[in-house]
Amino acid sequence: MKKLIAVAALSILPFTNAMADPDIGCGLGSVLLAEKEGQLFKVLGATTNASSSNQVFGITFGTLGCDGTGPVTSSVKLALFIDGNMESLARDMSKGQGESLSTLAAVWGVSAEDKALFMEVAQANFSEVFTSEDVTSQVVLENLNALVTNNAKLAEYKLS
């Protein structure tokens, strides 16, 4: 919870993309290659299974809203998923396939018939989703939503 709030506080809500919709998601700010785990933490892991990423998530993390209260809406689940999977999503999207991308489609609510199209569209417009190495997960969510909205067949999945 502390981490979520801290990250949210650090993130910069962008207004550069006119199609962006900051009302969806949690305003989370993870970027590609954000955490530097490095060698030290391999040693830590050996005796305590502790890791540098915040272990203190408590029993209710992720089951209650962006700030730890309230219901988990689909856009919140998406926001959390994208925020925790930036690299694997980028990697999968560049290939148009992969478990993270498939999971994203499933969490988004895309039906089995439309999934292939969703993943294809994502790959074809990769550089409009991952605009740079510093793009935040909130912006990735918004960019994906814009893609979905502007595609005739996928528009029904637009988040609101």
Add this chain to the structure above:
Amino acid sequence: MNKKNTVISFFLFLSFSSFSFSSQYSLDELAQQSYWLKLGHYRSAIISDWKSEVDDSSFFLADDGKRDPKAELLATINAFNGKDLDAKARQDVICRYPARFQYLKNKVDNNWGELDCIELKKWQLAIDPDAITLVFPTAFMNNPSSMFGHTLLRIDSKDQTRNKDLVAFSVNFAAEADPSDNPATYAIKGLTGSYPGRFALMPYYKKVREYNDLESRDIWEYKLNFTPKEVETVLFHLWELKTAYFDYYFIDENCSYQLLALLQVGRENLDLTSMFNLHAIPSDTVAALRDKGLLQDPKYRAAFGTKLFTYSEQLSDDDLEVARMLTKGGVLEQSDRTPIENAAILEMAYEWLNFEYYDKALKRDVAAPQLTKLLIARSKIRTTSPFLQPERPIASPDEGHGSSRVGLSVSHFKDNQEQFNFSYRFSYHDLLDQYSGFIPGAKISFLDTEASINETGTVRLNRFYFIDAMSLPVDNRIFDSWSWNFRMGFDRQADILKQSGHEFMQTGYGKSIGNANSLQAYFLGSFELNGGDITNNHLKLGVGSEFGALWQISQRNKLGLSSKVMRLIDSDVEYHAQTDLDWNWAFDQNWALRSTLTHQKWHKESNRAKLTLFHYF
């Protein structure tokens, strides 16, 4: 009518305001029921009869709840009956202990009604539990510190397909280390129970990222044979442990042990922890679940490093070289390569740079732009990945040998002496033990002990290796790995009239080539400190080398040749050496026959042939 109502009210009042206990069990019997003891994490103790492993006093309702299961039972029943509590306070207690409530409701006469807890319900709805999966991240060859593995759980929901495994919730038990402690302090505190350990819930993808990607461990996922009701009970108990902490002991009360303590609450007569008294190694806890018939066939997730190596094997030297250059910068030039070849090179370059970013701690402002460029270039090639994924290993961790080993041997010396030997190794695995479920080319051994008895009935300690570890990752086109070993303890070396005691500490560093799954060779430069009878109790330095070869002839047979030659500094003996030729036949999962020929030289030469029967448990 009024009188009857008054009488009824009077008795109702009595039953709510005083302790009324009515059950098929006496209070003493119920307090000693194994399920009640499991719920309180009680184990036999020395000072009191019982002691709970929960170290957080707020977990207990009774003042002496930690040491007295009966007092805790009494306090719990009282609270559920509402003694000295108003309706809301009573409801709060019930909702804090849903597993206790569910259990006692069937054992004690009551009129408590059903569980009706809003927060608990919200939590359950979000998790939507249907099954539990045991997750076992093992080790990647180049990372021996992770050798013992780890275990965690994943709660699978009702509508979960393979596509939603990542967003299921994982349950993890770990120590909460102080971020300002240094690695040595971490190790000591982890061993001595100085950190609190807690359960935490988080999306499974966080753990996949941590273990699969960042620490490059293969992950095995075993679905457990629990019914949805049993799964719900486990989660009720997890809810009870929400804030509870346990002193974290790396050796025995660790992640694996606590997960078993949690799981055994799922079923009334399930005992998963009583066999773990002194130590709990993750692979042993996997075996405990297997032996109770709780494990289904596992799924496999290859580690990042495993994938990287597998992809590299699918590229020619030229293409691999182009990928190598791309990790340093630049773009993929036009050429007569097919789009599929280009896709492969770009994917390889990305994976390689990504791996090195974490493994070698590269700078983000150098690596991140190039990684993004590689991804963009790849996304323009509209084809799926040309790479084959790593194959699932034939043997899974639950098929490996037990972590401790005993051996019975017969030894014959060239001078016609005979010996019987008895050996015991506390843990874990050597280079000749059957490889199934262990990472190849790595040995780690603690407390490897051997005693001998000769023809005249003399019993002596032959060997006591406190630690004997060796890591031999082979060099290949993408991993430039160093092999090392460290050994410390006591053994016997050839002296003029007998085998004399030798105390030592030795370490080596070098290289390994070949393939750990078939034929591999290694060479280490070595340094050692020697003492004991063999050096007349003087400290003697040794410098030299240790080298050898290992050949996995077939699935169950392995040959090993190992040699060390050490030059002794400032000693009346110029050098000492030992060569072993071993053949290990693992005829069963937990049994092996090993023949060994040994040649030793120190003050004198000695030759020995030995046949050992090993049993793992």
